[in-house]
Amino acid sequence: MAADESAAVDAGEQTTASTARRRRLETIFRRELRTVARTRTFLLLAAALAAVTLGVTWVGGGFTAGYLPAVVDLLTPMELLVPIVAIAFGYRAILGDEQRGELDVLETYPVSARELVVGVYAGRAVGLAATVVVALGLVGIAIAVTGDDTLRMYASHSGADSPILFARFLVLTVVFALVVLAVAIALSALVSETKSALAVAVVALVVLLIGLDLALVYGLAAGLIGDGELIHSLAVSPLSAYRGLVLETTVGVASGTGPRIASPLASLLGFAVWTGGSLAVAVWGVSR
Numbered sequence: 001m002a003a004d005e006s007a008a009v010d011a012g013e014q015t016t017a018s019t020a021r022r023r024r025l026e027t028i029f030r031r032e033l034r035t036v037a038r039t040r041t042f043l044l045l046a047a048a049l050a051a052v053t054l055g056v057t058w059v060g061g062g063f064t065a066g067y068l069p070a071v072v073d074l075l076t077p078m079e080l081l082v083p084i085v086a087i088a089f090g091y092r093a094i095l096g097d098e099q100r101g102e103l104d105v106l107e108t109y110p111v112s113a114r115e116l117v118v119g120v121y122a123g124r125a126v127g128l129a130a131t132v133v134v135a136l137g138l139v140g141i142a143i144a145v146t147g148d149d150t151l152r153m154y155a156s157h158s159g160a161d162s163p164i165l166f167a168r169f170l171v172l173t174v175v176f177a178l179v180v181l182a183v184a185i186a187l188s189a190l191v192s193e194t195k196s197a198l199a200v201a202v203v204a205l206v207v208l209l210i211g212l213d214l215a216l217v218y219g220l221a222a223g224l225i226g227d228g229e230l231i232h233s234l235a236v237s238p239l240s241a242y243r244g245l246v247l248e249t250t251v252g253v254a255s256g257t258g259p260r261i262a263s264p265l266a267s268l269l270g271f272a273v274w275t276g277g278s279l280a281v282a283v284w285g286v287s288r
Helices: 002-038 040-059 067-090 093-099 102-106 113-146 149-154 163-190 194-221 227-236 238-255 264-287
Strands: none
Touching (some): 002 113, 040 067, 040 113, 067 113, 067 163, 067 238, 093 163, 113 163, 113 264, 163 194, 163 238, 163 264, 194 227, 227 264
16 A cells, blocks of 8 residues: 555656646747747848748749749758758857846756757747748749649649649758757857857858768768768758758659659658757757
């Protein structure tokens, strides 16, 4: 009987602790959502991204040409713009709390470093995902409205130029943005000044956009990476993984048979490693 009572007490304590942990995460999450909604810079970034995506699609004739041509036109701009927007959303996420003294206040409450990082990341992720979804969603709606009769016929099927392909592109772009956001939050937890955060963010952009791709090219040219290994090696770079996933699962599907461009499984695994590793670094940076 005593053992049963002890087990019941332990279970009750675990439930109470779990409930308290969830409430703390919800509090941090809601605070970040309010921060995103009230920050004009984020709203301007969202408006700018939407304007650029619509402008690129209009210049490339994607509104009348269809979903797939729009994806091809938007892929390169998204490779450049999404990391910039994601870094802007996250490079001061933890640093701002430290400068305002909020981290010192949180230390007086039972808030762990992991809870803080997860709550901050989740709140910023919702705002960033909404920014990307609205920008690309407007493009998809515009194509559906302005497309010709052939496009409307394809829209009811899953073949070439289907909106399903554009939806895949949208989802992959959101996932790519969230990976870069995790990197930005890790950087924010490691620096101590705004100028340092900005400088480190610029360096991170250069590494993500240029450095890792150049490393892959060098490895291929030097024979360190074989032709058969390249589709898996793309997962090392978030940018290359994103590009490979879009070409493999969207453009390649519509174009028919051909050589494999990337390994979706390896690329998604690379995304997971970059996200999990970056958040782990952020937790370490907050707790040090």
